[in-house]
Amino acid sequence: xxxxxxxxxxxxxxxxxxxxxxxxxxxxxxxxxxxxxxxxxxxxxxxxxxxxxxxxxxxxxxxxxxxxxxxxxxxxxxx
Amino acid sequence: xxxxxxxxxxxxxxxxxxxxxxxxxxxxxxxxxxxxxxxxxxxxxxxxxxxxxxxxxxxxxxxxxxxxxxxxxxxxxxx
Amino acid sequence: xxxxxxxxxxxxxxxxxxxxxxxxxxxxxxxxxxxxxxxxxxxxxxxxxxxxxxxxxxxxxxxxxxxxxxxxxxxxxxxxxxxxxxxxxxxxxxxxxxxxxxxxxxxxxxxxxxxxxxxxxxxxxxxxxxxxxxxxxxxxxxxxxxxxxx
Amino acid sequence: xxxxxxxxxxxxxxxxxxxxxxxxxxxxxxxxxxxxxxxxxxxxxxxxxxxxxxxxxxxxxxxxxxxxxxxxxxxxxxxxxxxxxxxxxxxxxxxxxxxxxxxxxxxxxxxxxxxxxxxxxxxxxxxxxxxxxxxxxxxxxxxxxxxxxx
Numbered sequence: 001x002x003x004x005x006x007x008x009x010x011x012x013x014x015x016x017x018x019x020x021x022x023x024x025x026x027x028x029x030x031x032x033x034x035x036x037x038x039x040x041x042x043x044x045x046x047x048x049x050x051x052x053x054x055x056x057x058x059x060x061x062x063x064x065x066x067x068x069x070x071x072x073x074x075x076x077x078x079x
Numbered sequence: 080x081x082x083x084x085x086x087x088x089x090x091x092x093x094x095x096x097x098x099x100x101x102x103x104x105x106x107x108x109x110x111x112x113x114x115x116x117x118x119x120x121x122x123x124x125x126x127x128x129x130x131x132x133x134x135x136x137x138x139x140x141x142x143x144x145x146x147x148x149x150x151x152x153x154x155x156x157x158x
Numbered sequence: 159x160x161x162x163x164x165x166x167x168x169x170x171x172x173x174x175x176x177x178x179x180x181x182x183x184x185x186x187x188x189x190x191x192x193x194x195x196x197x198x199x200x201x202x203x204x205x206x207x208x209x210x211x212x213x214x215x216x217x218x219x220x221x222x223x224x225x226x227x228x229x230x231x232x233x234x235x236x237x238x239x240x241x242x243x244x245x246x247x248x249x250x251x252x253x254x255x256x257x258x259x260x261x262x263x264x265x266x267x268x269x270x271x272x273x274x275x276x277x278x279x280x281x282x283x284x285x286x287x288x289x290x291x292x293x294x295x296x297x298x299x300x301x302x303x304x305x306x307x308x
Numbered sequence: 309x310x311x312x313x314x315x316x317x318x319x320x321x322x323x324x325x326x327x328x329x330x331x332x333x334x335x336x337x338x339x340x341x342x343x344x345x346x347x348x349x350x351x352x353x354x355x356x357x358x359x360x361x362x363x364x365x366x367x368x369x370x371x372x373x374x375x376x377x378x379x380x381x382x383x384x385x386x387x388x389x390x391x392x393x394x395x396x397x398x399x400x401x402x403x404x405x406x407x408x409x410x411x412x413x414x415x416x417x418x419x420x421x422x423x424x425x426x427x428x429x430x431x432x433x434x435x436x437x438x439x440x441x442x443x444x445x446x447x448x449x450x451x452x453x454x455x456x457x458x
Binding site: 006008009010012044052055056057071073074075076077078079 | 340356357358359361362365387398399419422423424425426427428429430431441442443444445
């Protein structure tokens with residue numbers, strides 16, 4: 001199935017793009033992250049990231065559906 | 080001796096003036112207050128006022144000198 | 159560190175500029191606004207009066223105490239005197255500091271101390287035509303039994 | 309209650325006007341300013357980037373939580389995105405309330421939560437030509453041993 005992935009900040013720089021459409025068998029955000037980490041070589045691990053699915057905070061173990069938009073959220077630094 | 084007295088806020092309204100020069104034998108601000116209270120009929124008592132002598136906080140029992148400026152300070156309400 | 163009085167609307171933009179500092183990461187300001195009621199009474203307007211020569215000294219002492227107590231960069235306080243309407247700004251406090259916690263703490267310390275220590279008085283004018291000096295009229299109405307709950 | 313982003317300097321005067329209320333006696337505002345150093349490094353300029361669709365929701369949740377927790381009249385928060393220089397305002401929070409205590413408490417609550425929860429990132433550019441994403445670069449440099457003391 002196709003999943004949309006958006007990248008921000010350090011993740012955007014390391015992925016070399018701000019978004020991509022991924023054709024994947026990943027059932028969960030955790031599976032998807034591991035697949036994309038192997039491709040892009042992210043320096044941050046899952047324990048340092050949060051995940052959002054369709055512009056809302058999600059969990060690493062929730063089930064992904066075709067067309068979902070996923071964001072891996074590095075440590076924030078607002079203000 | 081002559082003492083200058085300045086009045087503010089409620090004290091000013093009750094004294095009917097913002098300042099006066101008083102010829103008095105009062106040795107202390109407490110004595111001076113009692114003398115002026117008898118004349119002007121202040122509604123606030125000494126326990127509700129503070130006193131300043133020459134633009135600095137003072138005490139009711141300090142000794143007054145000729146030419147001193149005394150202010151009886153009602154409860155404040157800044158801000 | 160400066161405490162001052164204003165007889166016209168407080169220029170907060172100019173005051174803020176005096177607090178800018180390339181080493182400051184946080185800026186907290188407080189404004190006291192004239193409310194349309196106080197202690198259950200409907201207020202139409204206010205007058206502020208100050209014993210300025212002593213108030214300026216006491217205000218400076220408060221700013222110096224804030225600087226000694228909290229690691230701040232700069233602090234200012236400006237208080238209005240004269241006639242004010244509802245929503246007018248009666249007092250402004252601004253503090254800049256390296257980190258935000260100190261700016262919050264110092265700003266609150268300054269306004270709390272100003273309200274308690276600086277010889278400034280406020281006369282409220284009510285919608286029924288009455289008026290009264292805040293903190294004074296009830297004391298004087300019942301000098302032997304005032305409970306200071308106001 | 310509104311949380312928003314600005315790609316140009318924050319208009320604090322307009323934002324403040326939105327908080328005016330004849331029943332409000334206190335107004336507290338916080339500004340985050342770009343400091344010229346952070347964690348011992350000399351900073352020349354910053355870039356802020358936000359995951360805006362989620363950040364706006366999270367920001368609104370913070371403002372709603374502040375209104376539920378403190379008896380305030382109005383609250384707003386505006387965060388810059390894009391390139392900022394030293395002394396520029398990165399974030400503004402304003403709160404009005406009947407009494408000043410709640411305005412201080414709510415303003416501090418809002419900025420603390422915004423810094424911890426809202427998906428916004430800050431890239432610092434240093435005087436030696438280096439740059440780095442705050443809270444990320446050191447984690448990624450030592451992912452197995454990061455102590456988060458920064």
